[in-house]
Amino acid sequence: MRAASLLAAHACLLVARTAAALGALARELGAEDDHRLRVDALAADVTSAGARLGLVDVAIARDVNVLINAATAEANGPIADIDAKRADLVLQTNLLAPVHLTRALLPHLLHRPEARIFNIGSALGGSEWAGTAVYSASRSGLHGFTESLQRELVGANVRVQFLAPAAPDAEPEHVARAVLRSLLMGSATLARLSAMLPLWLAPT
Ligand SMILES: NC(=O)c1ccc[n+]([C@@H]2O[C@H](COP(=O)([O-])OP(=O)(O)OC[C@H]3O[C@@H](n4cnc5c(N)ncnc54)[C@H](OP(=O)(O)O)[C@@H]3O)[C@@H](O)[C@H]2O)c1
Secondary structure, eight states: OOOIIIIITTTTTESSHHHHHHHHHHHHHSSSSSGSEEEEEEETTTOHHHHHHHHHHHHHHHOOOEEOOOOOOOOHHHHHHOHHHHHHHHIIIIIIIIHHHHHHHHHHHHHHSEEEEEEOGGGGGGTSSSTHHHHHHHHHHHHHHHHHHHHHHHTTTTEEEEOOTTTTTOHHHHHHHHHHHHHOOOOOOHHHHHHOOOOOSSSS
């Protein structure tokens, strides 16, 4: 019933930059389960401050109670070869967008009976390989942001969770299932465990 109270009564707002793919996914998901879930799509770039403002307005109007930060950008190769714009994009997408979306939405979430902020990273943050310095910085930053926010919100109605899928074993569908399971279970301990293990391997 926790699942039902958290998810069933609420609409889902999908965000990505590519409007056509997003619209198709929203229609596909909206047609499932006898159209009981309202699925809306909003084409927006989360690295744009202006786009985030519009996105937050729509999210509040929809009375969202779960924010899932899943957008990702990558940069591979020796640090001196990484284009400055690419480095900025990785940090903006993987770290700064979740920080600013959280800042903007938290006041609303704190007024919901129950709410979640769910950040998706990557197992080990990529720091175990050379040639991933910028990506790793963004992932480690998101992990640290999440852990401190968890402590800041102890006792609040907003739970903060983190999932770090273990590439290359992680498949998109597994990641999605793990996010859903973690949302429904919702324990902070599990959230920390999931930072080290793929969630579908974690005990339930
Ligand atoms: N699947 C795996 O094996 C795996 C493994 C480890 C970690 N993860 C993490 O799990 C998360 C989800 O994985 P996934 O496989 O579903 O990733 P994905 O297929 O690459 O999906 C990422 C989504 O983010 C959107 N996006 C990217 N930049 C954006 C921006 N600036 N503004 C708005 N939307 C943006 C993309 O759509 P547009 O391009 O249209 O904007 C896309 O829909 C990611 O954070 C990923 O790093 C996944």
